[in-house]
């Protein structure tokens with residue numbers, strides 16, 4: 001017979017958890033994985049079409065300008081940084097920076113979107129001019145749709161912050177939406193490289 | 202400390218009440234559906250949603266089967282004119298699309314949804330509303346496709362819709378292809394959300410103590426299937442959208458005259474297309490291993506190697522897509538690479554086969570209907586695998602490309618590899634779902650009829666292929682001498698269909714007159730057999746904890762120190778509240794209790810969200826403007842879905 005020891009004390013299980021302990025967080029990772037495949041597919045299509053064509057961009061279409069898109073890329077990165085700052089703030093319980101960071105991020109997101117429209121309305125070709133137009137407009141349009149959708153979602157999360165719903169240990173909705181926001185920023189970088197840098201190499 | 206009004210689902214900690222006891226009435230109120238018609242649309246319970254997937258998938262099997270019979274009748278003799286060549290094109294396209302997208306994938310997802318919570322000891326899937334949403338989109342996609350078909354607007358470019366045939370309005374002016382784009386687009390979304398749900402459930406909702414080394418092989422198979430969906434299906438979503446844009450918006454992805462490239466379509470589509478076969482086949486193997494272990498009455502031989510081979514199969518299947526178009530003009534080095542990879546992918550399947558055979562060999566097998574279907578599966582599938590390895594050899598492939606040899610091969614793989622295991626699974630779990638056993642005599646007849654009918658139908662098609670009969674022809678000339686074999690094949694297909702009808706009859710008969718199953722009619726080892734049949738809506742009266750791989754055969758003893766994940770889970774059990782939908786959240790690898798997960802309850806919003814998606818996709822057949830409008834509607838439904846946002850703190 002073994003001597004029965006007293007079972008060790010039983011801790012209380014939390015209801016609100018963050019990060020990889022939360023199913024919702026994993027759901028968001030799943031969504032991001034799917035989107036990475038889609039964006040990766042778009043990039044692969046771009047290079048496939050490039051190889052299938054004698055010149056790329058084709059005759060009569062100029063290489064995209066660099067200045068405006070690069071500034072715009074910096075703006076998008078800044079919006080992601082603002083979200084991360086807000087995220088850091090709520091972990092420390094700083095409600096003010098939480099709200100400010102989001103407001104800044106939302107504004108920068110909208111600026112990015114607007115500048116994309118400005119940039120693309122300046123081109124004298126569209127998606128139906130050539131396969132080059134098809135793929136670049138699609139890549140940009142698809143990404144821009146993501147930007148506008150994180151902005152829409154961000155507005156709701158901002159409203160939640162304004163009502164004081166987030167705490168240092170309870171802000172899953174905010175955490176998950178930051179994760180997605182950062183994804184939308186980071187995935188832009190390979191797109192930027194593909195469309196603006198690679199034709200210059 | 203006072204709780205603020207934004208406490209969502211309630212306080213962070215819930216110390217167990219003094220007089221804790223499991224309360225079935227309270228649990229039923231918590232987990233039950235809403236009353237009336239509203240409840241029908243609002244229900245999110247995994248049993249209901251999973252069963253809806255299964256039944257709907259089966260109806261699509263019957264629809265696809267009817268199309269197959271019409272085709273076979275048309276081909277029974279030379280120069281028949283039962284259907285026109287246009288209609289024949291729609292028929293084989295609809296048949297392929299129905300079987301591949303609307304039957305095989307959803308029905309196995311349904312199986313996963315119904316069985317995963319039971320097998321891993323959770324009270325529901327991780328995102329119940331997402332599951333309901335996935336079902337509604339699936340249904341809308343199917344209704345859209347078939348409405349078009351019955352209006353005479355079926356898609357007609359084959360199930361894989363190669364460009365530029367599919368993408369250029371000059372070649373396919375009818376609306377059928379737009380329909381294909383919309384329906385497949387929606388179906389992909391439904392498959393993707395279901396896949397996310399499956400992965401998250403397996404990751405986070407396992408019972409305390411259920412480490413990754415203690416999940417049944419079935420759960421491994423479903424995990425691999427879901428992962429493959431996540432990495433493969435987005436490609437087909439992308440390519441369908443590209444086809445839609447070429448058709449609707451005037452882009453030129455696949456138009457060679459404007460810088461596009463038709464082979465681009467083939468690459469992107471088949472990057473998905475080959476894994477798709479394994480997406481169908483992996484869960485079927487999962488069913489096989491569950492049924493096999495129970496009826497061989499011994500644990501699976503080489504559990505970890507089998508689990509690993511599932512993973513290997515999933516990964517390898519992404520490296521072989523080019524073998525679907527070896528004939529399109531590929532550089533020789535590419536041909537060799539993909540040929541070798543295609544042969545390699547048969548290695549993990551071989552390992553699994555040997556483990557299965559070893560398990561039966563060393564066990565004390567009980568030969569009843571589910572087991573018979575397993576034998577049918579092994580025989581047919583091995584034959585299909587042999588012709589598959591033959592097709593992986595490039596010179597041979599060029600010889601029989603697009604002939605009936607390929608039709609025979611793909612049906613051996615798909616019917617042997619998916620339909621037979623599916624029936625094994627249906628016979629095996631039907632008692633759990635309904636409380637009634639399916640009739641054994643009818644079951645054995647069904648098996649015999651299907652097995653004979655299947656081989657008569659398809660074996661002879663190998664020879665027709667050698668004789669030069671091309672696939673997708675709506676008729677042929679008498680002097681080619683193919684009439685007799687085609688007649689045999691047609692007769693076989695009606696026999697096969699009769700076998701499926703026997704099953705349908707058996708289901709209704711057994712529901713009405715079947716023997717009561719009781720909790721565990723097969724003396725099976727896994728957790729789903731530890732609850733009544735059919736399972737109550739709250740599933741487990743008390744959340745189970747797990748101490749071994751086969752908990753009902755070998756419950757395992759508590760640790761002497763009471764210091765394992767299972768022991769801790771056992772002591773924490775009273776903390777799981779019964780008045781709200783709560784279940785254990787555990788760590789991925791060890792099943793260590795980490796949190797109480799609060800699952801969202803019944804809601805109409807998933808249904809409305811699916812309607813918004815349907816609005817966008819169906820509308821986009823007419824004008825692309827429906828898409829942004831649909832997106833806005835969807836945004837609105839998302840607000841409703843997550844309302845009230847105080848609860849969003851938790852979800």
Ligand code: HEM
Nearest residue numbers: 266269272273293294297300305359360615672673674694
């Ligand atoms: C119930 C018995 C079945 C019969 C009698 C049958 C018969 C047929 C026939 C006659 C064709 C057309 C051949 C041609 O003209 O090229 C066909 C094609 C096909 N079948 Fe089946 N089939 C059956 C079940 C299935 C199942 C269960 C699946 C998949 C899970 C399936 C998948 C396919 C596919 C993918 C095609 C190719 C469609 C295309 O060419 O686009 N079939 N089948």
Ligand SMILES: [Cu+2]
Nearest residue numbers: 475522524525
């Ligand atoms: Cu393949």
